[in-house]
Amino acid sequence: MSRMAALLGKELADLRNNPAVFVPAIVTGAISIVMPFLIAIAVPYFSGERLADSSDFRIALEIYRDQPATRTLDPEGAIQALIFQQFLILLVLTPVAGAMSVAAYAVVGEKQARTLEPLLATPITTFELLAGKVLGRSFPASSSPPRALHSTWEASRCWPVPGSIARCSFRARC
Amino acid sequence: MAVQPALIASHLTRRFDARVAVDDVSLELAPGEIFALLGPNGAGKTTTLRMLAGLIKPSSGSVDVRGRIGFLTEAPGLWDRLTVERNLMVYARLHGLEDPARAVDEALDLFDIGGRKQDRAAQLSKGLKQRVALARTLLHRPDIVLLDEPTSGLDPESARDVRALILRLRSERRAVLISTHNLDEVERVADRVAVLRASLIALDTPAALRARLFGSRVLVRLARPAAPFADVLKRAFADVRTDDRTLSIALSDVERATPGIVRALVEAGADVVSVVADEAPLEEVYLRLLDPSPRSARAGHDEATRFAGAEHHEAKP
Numbered sequence: 001m002s003r004m005a006a007l008l009g010k011e012l013a014d015l016r017n018n019p020a021v022f023v024p025a026i027v028t029g030a031i032s033i034v035m036p037f038l039i040a041i042a043v044p045y046f047s048g049e050r051l052a053d054s055s056d057f058r059i060a061l062e063i064y065r066d067q068p069a070t071r072t073l074d075p076e077g078a079i080q081a082l083i084f085q086q087f088l089i090l091l092v093l094t095p096v097a098g099a100m101s102v103a104a105y106a107v108v109g110e111k112q113a114r115t116l117e118p119l120l121a122t123p124i125t126t127f128e129l130l131a132g133k134v135l136g137r138s139f140p141a142s143s144s145p146p147r148a149l150h151s152t153w154e155a156s157r158c159w160p161v162p163g164s165i166a167r168c169s170f171r172a173r174c
Numbered sequence: 175m176a177v178q179p180a181l182i183a184s185h186l187t188r189r190f191d192a193r194v195a196v197d198d199v200s201l202e203l204a205p206g207e208i209f210a211l212l213g214p215n216g217a218g219k220t221t222t223l224r225m226l227a228g229l230i231k232p233s234s235g236s237v238d239v240r241g242r243i244g245f246l247t248e249a250p251g252l253w254d255r256l257t258v259e260r261n262l263m264v265y266a267r268l269h270g271l272e273d274p275a276r277a278v279d280e281a282l283d284l285f286d287i288g289g290r291k292q293d294r295a296a297q298l299s300k301g302l303k304q305r306v307a308l309a310r311t312l313l314h315r316p317d318i319v320l321l322d323e324p325t326s327g328l329d330p331e332s333a334r335d336v337r338a339l340i341l342r343l344r345s346e347r348r349a350v351l352i353s354t355h356n357l358d359e360v361e362r363v364a365d366r367v368a369v370l371r372a373s374l375i376a377l378d379t380p381a382a383l384r385a386r387l388f389g390s391r392v393l394v395r396l397a398r399p400a401a402p403f404a405d406v407l408k409r410a411f412a413d414v415r416t417d418d419r420t421l422s423i424a425l426s427d428v429e430r431a432t433p434g435i436v437r438a439l440v441e442a443g444a445d446v447v448s449v450v451a452d453e454a455p456l457e458e459v460y461l462r463l464l465d466p467s468p469r470s471a472r473a474g475h476d477e478a479t480r481f482a483g484a485e486h487h488e489a490k491p
Contacts (some may be wrong), residue, residue, distance in 0.1 A: 002270065003267065005267075006268050007264070009264070009267075010253065010264040013255075014253060014256060015256055017255035017294075047391075075440065091340055111477065113251070113253070113254070114248075114251045115252065116252075117224075117229060117251060118245070118247050118251040118307070120229050121227050121228070121229060121243070121244075122265060122269055123269065124268050
């Protein structure tokens with residue numbers, strides 16, 4: 001157990017000093033947060049055309065106006081809620097992208113850096129090695145969706161536009 | 175009472191698919207012994223070390239290890255983004271040391287790298303990385319130390335420090351096995367040598383290998399031309415050669431025979447300037463072992479070349 005903890009500590013220290021492994025997760029998270037604001041708010045604002053007036057969203061509007069979470073919203077707010085909900089699904093990919101990038105380095109990286117052999121020459125067991133690696137690498141990946149959701153919530157609270165974005169995004173998260 | 179071996183490898187064989195990397199290698203390593211494993215690239219040295227360290231399983235054969243093993247891999251294998259201290263601390267904990275911080279401090283002091291302990295490994299020179307790797311290897315005070323190319327790529331000063339460390343390990347009664355291409359290094363430190371090319375070609379002390387391949391000779395340099403004094407020695411020794419002021423005598427036991435030679439020469443009126451054992455360099459022993467053909471022999475320790483134009487005095491029947 002102590003050997004696993006030693007390896008886990010090393011993994012976390014290694015990750016802390018290697019922010020590059022978080023880039024895929026950050027990019028995915030950033031896209032899932034920024035894109036709905038662009039599509040639902042910035043584009044209508046600058047083009048002067050409301051989402052509710054677009055024929056592309058007519059069917060979605062009909063569906064969403066019947067949903068409990070969006071029933072009280074005006075048409076523009078309901079479509080904004082739809083867009084935000086769709087992009088929130090993208091947040092699910094954030095841990096996947098993060099996990100893929102860090103997991104790829106986990107053992108293969110050790111092998112490439114030629115740090116695996118000295119490690120294997122210690123009394124560490126295969127289970128301890130893999131457990132330490134998995135725990136060390138899963139921590140940053142699993143922490144990214146809550147962080148992304150929190151960022152979405154904070155961003156939506158600060159965005160002073162019509163359409164009850166804050167309320168909708170909060171409900172969507174629930 | 176006979177010393178118990180620290181490590182016994184019996185009939186080790188390792189195959190990678192159809193290729194046999196190591197074939198039926200047996201060796202023993204005694205405490206306080208420095209054992210050198212020599213061989214060309216791809217001879218199976220690293221594979222043998224990896225089997226001895228337990229990193230890979232032999233296809234057949236067994237390894238009996240009686241003590242803790244420290245394995246210095248060919249590459250330093252440090253985590254570049256971590257500090258020197260952190261690198262060692264992780265290993266101290268992996269080895270389950272009681273006081274990891276103290277063990278790390280001692281290792282840092284031992285290798286004189288305490289001043290760089292907060293540097294990231296990536297910032298270190300190759301020599302310093304090797305020192306850190308050695309510190310890591312000895313952190314848990316292993317009884318058996320396996321060193322794969324310990325001085326590879328080091329400057330002469332660092333290589334000398336590593337050799338001094340190896341000798342210190344011997345004085346601490348630790349068993350040391352070195353895999354290396356550096357024959358000079360082996361010459362300086364090794365008690366026994368094994369030459370490997372998939373299977374063991376030879377295993378003995380450097381002196382015994384020399385004697386087996388080239389015989390033992392002693393060179394006696396005189397103040398005057400040596401030819402008149404050759405006759406004095408030919409009465410007792412079968413192979414006496416001269417070259418100007420130097421006598422070369424083939425001996426079966428250099429240590430026992432040399433005082434008598436000197437005594438006989440002095441009594442015959444010779445002024446002896448120097449007496450040295452005429453040993454073939456280990457490189458020539460190694461090359462002869464790997465390629466025992468006449469071409470190799472000519473390229474190697476060739477007495478005819480050394481005594482070019484010399485008169486060869488053969489023993490009388």
